[in-house]
Amino acid sequence: MVLHTLSMTPSGIPAIGDIPWGSHFCNFYATPEDLADSLVPFFKAGLENNEQCLWVTSEPFGAEDAKVALRNAVPDLAKYLEQGRIDILDYREWYLRTGRTDADGILQAWLEHKDQALARGRSGLRLTGNTFWIEAKDWKDFADYEERVNQTFHQHQIVALCSYCLHRCEPVGILDVVRNHQFAVARREGAWEVLESASLKMAKAELRQLNAELERRVAERTAALEAALQERLRAEQEALAAVRARDEFLSMASHELKTPLTSLKLQLGLVKSTVGGTEGELGQRLGGRLQTMERQLQRLNVLNSSLLDVTSLDSGRLHLDFQKTDLAVLVREALERLEPDFARAGCEVRLEVEGETQGWWDALRLDQVVVNLLSNALKYGAGKPVHVHVQKQDAWVRLRVKDQGIGIAPEAQRRLFRKFERAVPTQHYGGLGLGLYISRTLVEAMRGTIEVDSQVGQGATFTVLLPCEPELH
Numbered sequence: 001m002v003l004h005t006l007s008m009t010p011s012g013i014p015a016i017g018d019i020p021w022g023s024h025f026c027n028f029y030a031t032p033e034d035l036a037d038s039l040v041p042f043f044k045a046g047l048e049n050n051e052q053c054l055w056v057t058s059e060p061f062g063a064e065d066a067k068v069a070l071r072n073a074v075p076d077l078a079k080y081l082e083q084g085r086i087d088i089l090d091y092r093e094w095y096l097r098t099g100r101t102d103a104d105g106i107l108q109a110w111l112e113h114k115d116q117a118l119a120r121g122r123s124g125l126r127l128t129g130n131t132f133w134i135e136a137k138d139w140k141d142f143a144d145y146e147e148r149v150n151q152t153f154h155q156h157q158i159v160a161l162c163s164y165c166l167h168r169c170e171p172v173g174i175l176d177v178v179r180n181h182q183f184a185v186a187r188r189e190g191a192w193e194v195l196e197s198a199s200l201k202m203a204k205a206e207l208r209q210l211n212a213e214l215e216r217r218v219a220e221r222t223a224a225l226e227a228a229l230q231e232r233l234r235a236e237q238e239a240l241a242a243v244r245a246r247d248e249f250l251s252m253a254s255h256e257l258k259t260p261l262t263s264l265k266l267q268l269g270l271v272k273s274t275v276g277g278t279e280g281e282l283g284q285r286l287g288g289r290l291q292t293m294e295r296q297l298q299r300l301n302v303l304n305s306s307l308l309d310v311t312s313l314d315s316g317r318l319h320l321d322f323q324k325t326d327l328a329v330l331v332r333e334a335l336e337r338l339e340p341d342f343a344r345a346g347c348e349v350r351l352e353v354e355g356e357t358q359g360w361w362d363a364l365r366l367d368q369v370v371v372n373l374l375s376n377a378l379k380y381g382a383g384k385p386v387h388v389h390v391q392k393q394d395a396w397v398r399l400r401v402k403d404q405g406i407g408i409a410p411e412a413q414r415r416l417f418r419k420f421e422r423a424v425p426t427q428h429y430g431g432l433g434l435g436l437y438i439s440r441t442l443v444e445a446m447r448g449t450i451e452v453d454s455q456v457g458q459g460a461t462f463t464v465l466l467p468c469e470p471e472l473h
Contacts, residue, residue: 012045022154046126052117124157355392359468381405
């Protein structure tokens with residue numbers, strides 16, 4: 001029988017196996033040979049497990065008999081006796097040594113012996129006592145004492161095996177013994193076995209069957225989870241490979257587009273210079289179309305730059321050049337450049353500046369953030385006012401861009417700053433869904449924050465908070 005617990009120790013008796021600390025059990029014997037056959041392996045296991053051992057003997061198997069029997073199984077017994085690892089004493093010598101005869105005193109003596117064992121670095125206390133010396137008139141008191149032992153030992157690093165001679169136990173006494181111990185063993189037909197009822201044996205068999213079924217299900221479930229984990233890992237690796245391939249393609253395509261776009265811009269400039277000298281209706285028509293071409297070319301350059309930026313950010317190649325920058329000045333310059341776009345969109349822009357708005361930032365990258373926020377305001381708030389507010393707040397500068405446009409749904413706000421995410425249909429509003437992702441990455445690289453506050457149909461407010469001092473970076 002194996003009793004399951006978090007802390008086990010070997011009993012040395014094959015019929016029992018490992019037992020938990022705090023075990024208090026008994027064996028019934030008929031002959032001294034029976035007694036030796038159970039107690040010798042019991043103490044051999046304790047000595048091999050670094051336990052303090054105490055063998056309290058009685059007739060018909062005295063202290064010298066115990067030493068002879070144990071020495072045959074443990075050749076180093078003399079060394080263990082010299083080291084004090086085991087004491088083999090007659091019951092009279094034990095009670096004389098402790099000076100305790102009452103139940104409380106005897107119980108306390110066991111606990112003190114256990115504390116001393118632990119203090120010497122032992123794993124615990126292993127003990128046995130032979131009850132052959134108990135007289136019939138003292139049986140009731142001894143049974144009460146054993147009940148208290150059973151209630152106390154289970155809380156301590158103790159294993160105790162009590163021995164009872166079958167020839168001296170009356171039927172009622174046997175019932176007391178079994179009741180006052182966690183379990184009992186007896187020798188039948190030459191082998192030790194645990195005393196169990198038929199119903200208990202059946203219950204244990206059913207429990208073993210249930211445990212086997214549970215282990216089978218756990219094994220199947222573990223295998224299924226492992227297979228699912230491997231499949232997920234494979235899918236993640238494929239997704240990462242696809243992302244790397246996409247980023248490599250975008251980087252290569254952006255670099256390839258940069259040269260023809262630059263050449264086209266130069267050629268368009270030359271055409272504008274030539275057409276600029278043409279008078280009449282033809283010159284006016286060509287001038288308007290060239291302006292449209294220039295705007296579209298500028299849009300292509302912005303999209304291409306976004307692709308280059310996102311590949312640089314994802315590959316960790318972003319480099320920031322921190323220098324003293326005035327955010328209010330930077331915003332004014334951006335508004336001047338975008339003035340024609342705001343005019344075409346029918347957006348009136350109002351700028352408010354409060355306090356000194358200087359700090360240590362990358363001016364080029366911060367301008368990129370400002371332009372992106374302003375461009376979004378005129379795109380999604382066309383025909384309505386845009387309010388830009390730059391404010392000094394303690395050691396920080398706050399930029400707030402507020403439009404009165406279509407607004408952003410709550411579920412879209414949660415993913416708005418992710419790569420290639422869009423809050424509106426592509427067919428109604430152009431773009432790649434990279435502007436806010438790039439802006440967030442740049443702002444966070446300057447140890448700032450960016451957030452949005454919006455309701456559908458009531459516009460959106462984007463707020464950027466940046467630290468002023470370089471040590472905050």
